[in-house]
Amino acid sequence: xxxxxxxxxxxxxxADRAVCAPLPVLGRxxxxxxxxxxxxxxxxxxxxxxxxxxxxxxxxxxxxAPYYGSVHRGAxxxxxxxxxLFENARRTVAEFLDCRPADQVVFTRxxxxxxxxxxxxxxxxxxxxxxxxxxxASLLPWRDARVTFLDAPRTPRQAVETLERALADRDPHGxxxxxxxxxxxxxxxxxxxxxxxxxxxxxxxxxxxxxxxLAPHHPVSVRELDVDWVAFSGHKLYAxxxxxxxxxxxxxxxxxxxxxxxxxASRKVTRREDGGVAxxxxxxxxxxEAGSPNVIGAYSIASACKALTEAGFETxxxxxxxxxxxxxxxxxxxxxxxxxxxxxxxxxRVGVISFVxxxxxxxxxxxxxxxxxxxxxxxxxxxxxPLVRTLLGADPGTQGECGAPEAAPGEKSLNAIRVSFGxxxxxxxxxxxxxxxxxxxxxxxKWRYRTEDGRCVPAV
Numbered sequence: 408x409x410x411x412x413x414x415x416x417x418x419x420x421x422a423d424r425a426v427c428a429p430l431p432v433l434g435r436x437x438x439x440x441x442x443x444x445x446x447x448x449x450x451x452x453x454x455x456x457x458x459x460x461x462x463x464x465x466x467x468x469x470x471x472a473p474y475y476g477s478v479h480r481g482a483x484x485x486x487x488x489x490x491x492l493f494e495n496a497r498r499t500v501a502e503f504l505d506c507r508p509a510d511q512v513v514f515t516r517x518x519x520x521x522x523x524x525x526x527x528x529x530x531x532x533x534x535x536x537x538x539x540x541x542x543x544a545s546l547l548p549w550r551d552a553r554v555t556f557l558d559a560p561r562t563p564r565q566a567v568e569t570l571e572r573a574l575a576d577r578d579p580h581g582x583x584x585x586x587x588x589x590x591x592x593x594x595x596x597x598x599x600x601x602x603x604x605x606x607x608x609x610x611x612x613x614x615x616x617x618x619x620x621l622a623p624h625h626p627v628s629v630r631e632l633d634v635d636w637v638a639f640s641g642h643k644l645y646a647x648x649x650x651x652x653x654x655x656x657x658x659x660x661x662x663x664x665x666x667x668x669x670x671x672a673s674r675k676v677t678r679r680e681d682g683g684v685a686x687x688x689x690x691x692x693x694x695x696e697a698g699s700p701n702v703i704g705a706y707s708i709a710s711a712c713k714a715l716t717e718a719g720f721e722t723x724x725x726x727x728x729x730x731x732x733x734x735x736x737x738x739x740x741x742x743x744x745x746x747x748x749x750x751x752x753x754x755x756r757v758g759v760i761s762f763v764x765x766x767x768x769x770x771x772x773x774x775x776x777x778x779x780x781x782x783x784x785x786x787x788x789x790x791x792x793p794l795v796r797t798l799l800g801a802d803p804g805t806q807g808e809c810g811a812p813e814a815a816p817g818e819k820s821l822n823a824i825r826v827s828f829g830x831x832x833x834x835x836x837x838x839x840x841x842x843x844x845x846x847x848x849x850x851x852x853k854w855r856y857r858t859e860d861g862r863c864v865p866a867v
Contacts, residue, residue, distance in 0.1 A: 461645040517649065552584075784840075
């Protein structure tokens with residue numbers, strides 16, 4: 408190879424490393440103590456629960472904070488500035504989701520809040536179809552509707568066929584809604600959203616996408632996926648402050664009573680002759696945003712949307728795929744480890760991987776990862792109890808909790824371990840995790856552990 412070619416190759420490799428570097432996040436330099444002595448940089452590998460805030464988001468919020476003012480409620484400069492910022496955030500989110508011109512973007516507290524809002528807006532007699540594989544945020548809100556729970560499919564094609572059969576048996580004249588995840592919070596596997604949306608619409612149903620695990624990892628286009636609504640949370644999108652989004656068609660939302668009754672949702676309130684009050688509600692997104700809005704939360708989501716867009720999802724997805732391959736290849740080298748999956752090893756997925764270790768209580772294993780290696784993962788049923796039970800081959804009625812069950816180290820338990828990562832994860836964190844799994848299985852824990860308040864903790 409010539410000197411010129413060698414230099415060009417080195418330059419390209421350097422550029423690739425620069426492009427593929429993790430995005431700066433808060434907490435990247437935090438150190439934690441180990442029970443075995445010394446400190447180590449904390450490896451945050453629980454992105455599926457809450458991703459660390461992007462440094463860019465934090466800086467944007469800090470720059471705005473001195474100018475904070477009431478939204479939609481003041482004539483002063485700071486109030487007008489905050490109102491403009493809040494409404495601009497709404498437009499930024501609409502662009503991020505590639506919404507249709509008539510779609511509404513409603514700011515909520517979380518994905519759970521967004522789906523409960525939609526559940527409150529369902530027309531009378533609406534039938535809801537939801538797979539048992541859903542997170543509880545999208546499995547449980549439909550208490551006032553007729554709900555059909557669909558069995559876990561084992562292939563994407565089977566998911567579409569299962570939905571088509573269920574929809575074919577429904578009353579074709581009544582309203583119907585399908586709720587589906589974009590990426591599983593347990594297995595990380597991508598679901599065939601576009602095909603499910605086509606099946607729903609072919610049978611006169613609408614569809615809402617739970618994008619809590621999809622939006623931080625992949626671009627989400629309402630138009631291309633042809634979904635009616637999409638819901639996601641800011642805290643999984645590298646934005647703090649308890650904020651979320653429900654975006655999509657306006658008609659059901661406008662026809663429904665406000666999610667919360669109060670100031671901001673009401674356009675005009677007058678006294679009636681009988682002594683009561685008459686209310687005229689807004690028909691815009693404000694109808695379901697009563698009270699003083701979380702302007703910093705909305706702004707942080709918009710900032711995260713801009714940061715991810717500017718970083719380029721193509722680059723972020725490519726780098727995350729490398730991390731996924733590293734973790735899966737490392738776990739595959741440990742015979743005692745079983746990775747949980749619905750669709751198989753070749754299924755496309757995001758950086759969410761759940762597994763069990765033969766001979767280990769999952770809570771014990773997660774505690775050892777934390778206490779002895781400074782690695783934060785999740786153990787339990789991940790607020791997706793039916794799915795994890797199915798993946799573990801457990802009886803549907805077997806006891807289990809969202810967190811760790813009451814099981815001592817070494818005892819069999821109905822729970823799993825989840826490692827998750829994303830745009831801010833350094834290579835070293837996943838490499839340390841793979842090494843830690845290998846060492847714990849081979850050598851055992853270096854410390855003794857006990858169960859305290861349902862959690863496995865180091866014994867002192």
